[in-house]
Amino acid sequence: MISPAVAPPAVMPSKYGPRAEMRAADLPGMGSLAVRELFPEFPAEIYSHHSGDLAAVAKATRDTLGSVDMSMIKPGHKVNVLSCEHGFYMFGGAAYVEMLKTIKRVVEERTGCKVRLRLAMYRGFKEADEVIEHFGLEELFEGRVAGAGPWDKGLEIDTEIGPVYVVKKLFDADWFIHAYYDDPREIYFHRMLNRGLKAFTMAYARVETRSAFHFSFLNRGGAVLPRAIFNSQFIQGKHAFSCFMRTTPNGLTGIDADNDLYAIDRRITISHLQTYGKVVRLMADLDEFVAIWDGGRWGYYIHAGGVCFGVVMNCGFDAFDLEQPAALSGLDDLIRNRDPEYIMDMNKAIKAVVINQSWPGIVISDVPKLAPTILVGQENAELWRRDPANPYFMDYAVTAETLPAAFDFARRVGGTDKALAFDGSFGYFTLTEPLAEEMLRKAPAIRKKVDEEYLPMWLKQRGIEPAGV
């Protein structure tokens, strides 16, 4: 039923994460199940780590930019292309770099200006340097490259909800291009409300404003913050256009550029509810499995069949349903004891977690408290032991010397032969045969339920008439 395992995207070497001596796809019993075997109606990819050609990405970028107005950019103007961290990981990073490179070429050809690249990263001070070196960005952008992080110098701007701080270095130009990606990471936070704008808080803003998104709003309300920032006079006065890597669980399905970010955002919302919505609801319906974090950056954000672990971990409630108030924020304890439906909980199908390769540094301390967690190798364990974001993590997790040993142990303590690797794959799930059987068996009913019940509801809640989609 499953085919031989498709090799996952390669892992970029980094000081923030361990090496992976072996990948989950190489474990005995692991194979691949194509997303299109479950949901053949999803649009096909033009590129994924295992298929397609980067020339198709360049062509798609050039084609979509053909309909974008760049007349506001004059030859002497400074233009910043704003890029974000996860794009350099998705599909191994090459597709994002191809899109960025093509944006630069087209904008320079059409306007005569010199384009600069800015990398908005999470929190490590060397993250940008590593990415710049790995992908040769200094050369590609002729030295006009700089990284930025949440503690960089801020700039106060006025918004319709009050003053906030953006990272000054990202906007030190006449114009900026929002060069982003659409994969629905953290739907439990953004709830598919303005996914396309999320970076204006969580990548382009100072640490204090990012903190507000998580700890001063509940999930649905948090979306007002990036919207207010984007709508501000300051940002509107500098936004030239936006350009997105568009995805479905099959992979990169196209490049979408527009002067109107809200138009892109609406297209993303419809597509994601139609495609990712089905995969997420299928994940929520699984009985049991062992999860393996196997290559990428932070465990929450590593994909399996295009869906991040964090989304699978938190899919016990329907995050697309805007009537569902479930919350994950510093404020949720205010209501924890009074209204259980507000509280998110870990997906109970996850019976054990194997950490083969991922980065510490983001709060994920609940994982080893809720499911047996096994780290592979002492180098890996030492990184987590030192991690200030998860100070008690290693008091609960255990260590195995090899991936096969960790996998065997996880299956025994988890009591299941079903396993799913979060290894960065789009288009495929890297998994064991019993889990593939369950997914194939359940997919038709999920499709029917989403198409007939969930999708019309999700769309209407976002002001989109289902009949018009």
Add this chain to the structure above:
Amino acid sequence: MKIVRYRAEVDESRCTGDKLCERMCPAGAITVVDKLAKVDPDRCMACLRCEDICPHEAVAMVKLPGPRFVGVDISEIEKMDVTELNAICLEAGLKADIPMCFCTWTLAKEATTAIMQGAKTPEEVIRKTGVCTGCGIYCVGSVLKLLKAHWGELHPPASQLWVDSTISMWDVPGEVEEKYPEYHLLEDKQALFE
């Protein structure tokens, strides 16, 4: 409660005194004197920022002989005026018993006690509670809101280690709440404090 198992140590042969670590230390544990960074081991929270930012690899973490716990003891909290403590939390849009930091699981009442005992800056709250020394991302806004609620105004450093920014759902004007009903802002507010 923050558990500290390591401390930063400076390799003097590599340190250039560039002050990058001093600027980034959330606890004010590092000072550069005569072009050499000095770490106060009693203040160091092992947040790794100094080690990470140093371009000369002059800072390394060394393991402590035993863990050090940083936090406000419950007996200290019980000495506080409960009415005042709750009022400060409420003014900040928080409640006393909620965790305001997922890395250290510090409760709002711990940080508020530290502030009522005299902490006037985030660095002073951090040294008493350990907040903002894990991921460093999520809790700083709550610390700033509590400080502002008690002291009235903030005086951020020129270095911008932190800035005066305390926006929250309570600042969203009514017309904006009405303009974007899909965000359910009013409903969330009512759910939190009804």
